[in-house]
Amino acid sequence: MTATLIDGKAIAAEMQAKTAAESAELSAAGWAPRLVSISVGDVAAAELYVRNQQRRAEAAGVGFEARNYPETISLEQLTGVLQGLNADPRVNGIIIQRPLPAHIPVKALQKSIHPLKDVEGMHPSSIGNIVYNDLALGPCTAVAAVEILKTLPLKVEGLDVTVIGHSEIVGKPIAFLMMGLGATVTVCHHLTRQVAVHSRRADAVFVAVGKPGLVTGEMLKPGAALIDIGINRVEGPDGPRTVGDADFDSCAEVAGWITPVPGGVGPVTVATLMQNAVLATRMQMAQYRDIYTAAE
Structure with a gap:
């Protein structure tokens, strides 16, 4: 082999250290970053990803809660769950685990997540912002x-x-x-x-x-x-x-x-997710401060 092997785990570890430091800073200010993972039905296909995300979140000082809903839940019910999470200041990021049942289109859920809590960067506004070179939550x-x-x-x-x-x-x-x-x-x-x-x-x-x-x-x-x-x-x-x-x-x-593969892009993707969680928390903190400052 002549190519230099790119060590994704090492890159992810460096990112994780920076994220943990920022997370500790936010926690000291009363804004401990917290993610909620949503899965529906049989979680076997997503279980490995959820465990990996939870382990990385804990290492980065980010709270992580995994929620599983029955396969019979309707799109309207699940959208209601997301609206509740959007309104909860204790939740700073929402992750939609795939696969989903056929009657629940993932794009509909992604659109239902508030852009400031879109830590996966899947909301249409997050994707669209890239055209303007705005990488807030990519x-x-x-x-x-x-x-x-x-x-x-x-x-x-x-x-x-x-x-x-x-x-x-x-x-x-x-x-x-x-x-x-x-x-x-x-x-x-x-x-x-x-x-x-x-x-x-x-x-x-x-x-x-x-x-x-x-x-x-x-x-x-x-x-x-x-x-x-x-x-x-x-x-x-x-x-x-x-x-x-x-x-x-x-x-x-x-x-x-x-x-x-594995060990390249995968670890850096999870590290980016945690980085987005911290950034989303910081953005939400600033928004709440602006709202209450304007109300005074």
Whole structure:
């Protein structure tokens, strides 16, 4: 392997230390950050994520409460729950765990969360703010991927970047974030002809599609940075394992830097979630102070 392995856990640990310090400062001011996680029905699919989030929250000094509701709950009832959490000053952030039952569209729930409590960065206003380079509460995975790239010894201004995948919560936000930093960005998707033509000329490639082995070494410029955001479960000779969207072995022979899966973007995404929780708490504290100052 010639590529330098990007240690997402180390980056996340550094972020977590800063978040814990800010959380302690807010707690001393009477504003201890607190998250509420919402899941519906069988939680087996989301249980690992919830446990990981709770563990990271505790390490960052952020309160965490996991709530599970029966699969029979209606969209109207769940929306009412969110409205109650929006109005509760003791709750600073709301997380919607996926998957959800078919009768509850996740976008409807994301729209119901107050933008100041949207720690996942999924509310339409949070996504839209990125167009104006306002990163107050950005979508965690996209922000994490860009933060990883910023740790590398690359000049972002003028960097040629290819984003493979154009989802509303990962690919598109990454493209806007990178443009906001001065990069020249190409976005590829399932209708793009000859993706390799674009990826081979890029100094940095982000891939977030959900297709294992999609990006191979021959699709990369030698020395390029590869940020692999995909998470896929595949069967191997020793049983199921987690892999990204890149063929790691061939890409590592060509790339200058590469993120492993797991251990790359994932830990930084959770660290970004906690960072958003602290920032959301600070923003809510300021809003309450403005309201009561104006009322006096």
